[in-house]
Structure formats: structure tokens, C-alpha cells
Amino acid sequence: MISIASWNINSVRLRAGLVARFLTEEAPDILCLQEIKCQEPQFPYAAFEALGYTHFAVHGQKGYHGVAIASRIPIREVARHDWQANGEARHVGVELLGPQAGALAGMVLENVYIPAGGDAPDRTINPKFGQKLDFLERMTQWAGTLDRPTLIVGDFNVAPLPEDVYDHKALLKVVSHTPIEVETLGRFADAHGWVDLGRKHLPVPERYWSWWSYRTFWQEKDRGRRLDHMWASPDLSAQSLSHRFVEETRRWEGPSDHVPLITEFAS
DNA sequence: ATGGTGGTCCTACCA
Numbered sequence: 001m002i003s004i005a006s007w008n009i010n011s012v013r014l015r016a017g018l019v020a021r022f023l024t025e026e027a028p029d030i031l032c033l034q035e036i037k038c039q040e041p042q043f044p045y046a047a048f049e050a051l052g053y054t055h056f057a058v059h060g061q062k063g064y065h066g067v068a069i070a071s072r073i074p075i076r077e078v079a080r081h082d083w084q085a086n087g088e089a090r091h092v093g094v095e096l097l098g099p100q101a102g103a104l105a106g107m108v109l110e111n112v113y114i115p116a117g118g119d120a121p122d123r124t125i126n127p128k129f130g131q132k133l134d135f136l137e138r139m140t141q142w143a144g145t146l147d148r149p150t151l152i153v154g155d156f157n158v159a160p161l162p163e164d165v166y167d168h169k170a171l172l173k174v175v176s177h178t179p180i181e182v183e184t185l186g187r188f189a190d191a192h193g194w195v196d197l198g199r200k201h202l203p204v205p206e207r208y209w210s211w212w213s214y215r216t217f218w219q220e221k222d223r224g225r226r227l228d229h230m231w232a233s234p235d236l237s238a239q240s241l242s243h244r245f246v247e248e249t250r251r252w253e254g255p256s257d258h259v260p261l262i263t264e265f266a267s
Numbered sequence: 268a269t270g271g272t273g274g275t276c277c278t279a280c281c282a
Contacts (some may be wrong), residue, residue, distance in 0.1 A: 035274090038275095064275075064281060088281085118281095213272075214271085214282090
């Protein structure tokens, strides 16, 4: 069995200790991180290496965004897409190398941080919202070209289903859950027949949220959204055995506003 | 309709 985790960590330097705790307690084979918020030389490699994660793909930038993959299994970086063409570090893709990868050898793992999209869900007054939709459209074009077993994980910043938010009706005009975002993400799903592993294993109406705002969590209002995802190409999805989200990390000291996801695959 | 919290880097910007 091989397990793959994904977590928007909101500064990997500030929360290296939380990452180490997660790796110690859950022991995934591979961890994908989003929002590392540092450049590649500042990445806390030693904290991972001490726990057996010795293979890396780090695509960072100063202060904002940034993604990384740490792995116990050999990996090889294969791509860094810039789906906004603006230089932001929001993607890194790797290939899993055998024989430690077993049946997953040759699989491609794509780690993505889709733009949040600003406050107003209208591209004429909020360029960030347009950039988010354009990013998704370019991802859709890219997905149509794939010809290998692929897993795409990360912070999608979209909660597609009514049950993916605490109040569907109240969030229809809130960026992350607007109909245009849901439709645009739906076209991405259709472009490659992606299987939403989260809802494959935890179907509606099971509780499944991955993010709680810092601005309301302290009030214990439990206003969550499912913004983080793991989607598998159809051939790969047959190998997924289990999937969960580790909600308790949201209550750790000094938490990220996102919680990690973990999928186990037959290998 | 408003404001609520947090990270980076040092002045706003991003989420």
C-alpha cells in the first residue's frame, strides 16, 4: 500500500513542527504541500529528512504561494506549469519511480495551488476572479492531453457540491462556491474523466470539509468548506482503497486554516 | 452591510 497526503500548510517554515507531528502520527509515503511561502533554499529540508523523507520537489517563491512534495519514495520532477503566465509558483509535477513505487511506478503526481480569486465574484471589477477562472480553463486544456495514470491534488479553492459547504444557499455569491466556479471546475473534471476521490470514499451526505477561516473558527461556529481535493484519472482511481481528512489538525496549536487529506492506493 | 484572523516582510498584499 502507498499513501499520499496533501496539505495547505500556510507557511512551511512557521509550521515545520506541525508537519513533523503529522508525518510521525500518520506516516504517509508522500506529502504534497501548498502555500509553503518561501523560496527553495529556505525550505526546511532537515525536518523531513530526519523522518525518512529524502526526496523532494520544491517550487517556491518569496513570501507567497509555493508548492512542494516530500517523499520516502524516489520521485523525479517533470513539470512546473504556470497556468496564469504571471510567474507565481502554484504547481509542481513529479513521476513516481520504481521499484519502491510498486504498481504506481510511472504514475504522475500533480500538486497544484489554484488561486483563491479575491472577494468579488465578478471579473470586470475583480481581476483576481478572472485569473482564477482562466487558470482553471488552462488546466482543462492541459488535462485533455494526459495519457498516463495521474493524480492531481491540492488546494483547488473551489467547493463544488452543495454539501461541500456549511450553508449552500448563503455561499452562492461567495467566491469558492459560485455557480460559475463550480461549472468551470466541472469542465475540468469532464476533460479527463477525473474521479473525485474525496467523494468516492466519503459520499454525500458524509461530513467533509477541509478549511475553516481563521476569522470565524475561534467562535466555534464550524463554518467549513471542502476546498482541498484529490482527483484521479479513471485508470488510477480503481487503485484507491481509502481516503480521509485529518480534521484534528485544525485544533492543534498554531494551526493551518486547512487540514490534510490522505489517500491509500494498492501497490 | 460590516468585520472578523493570520503570514510575509517592513508596507501593503495575499488569503
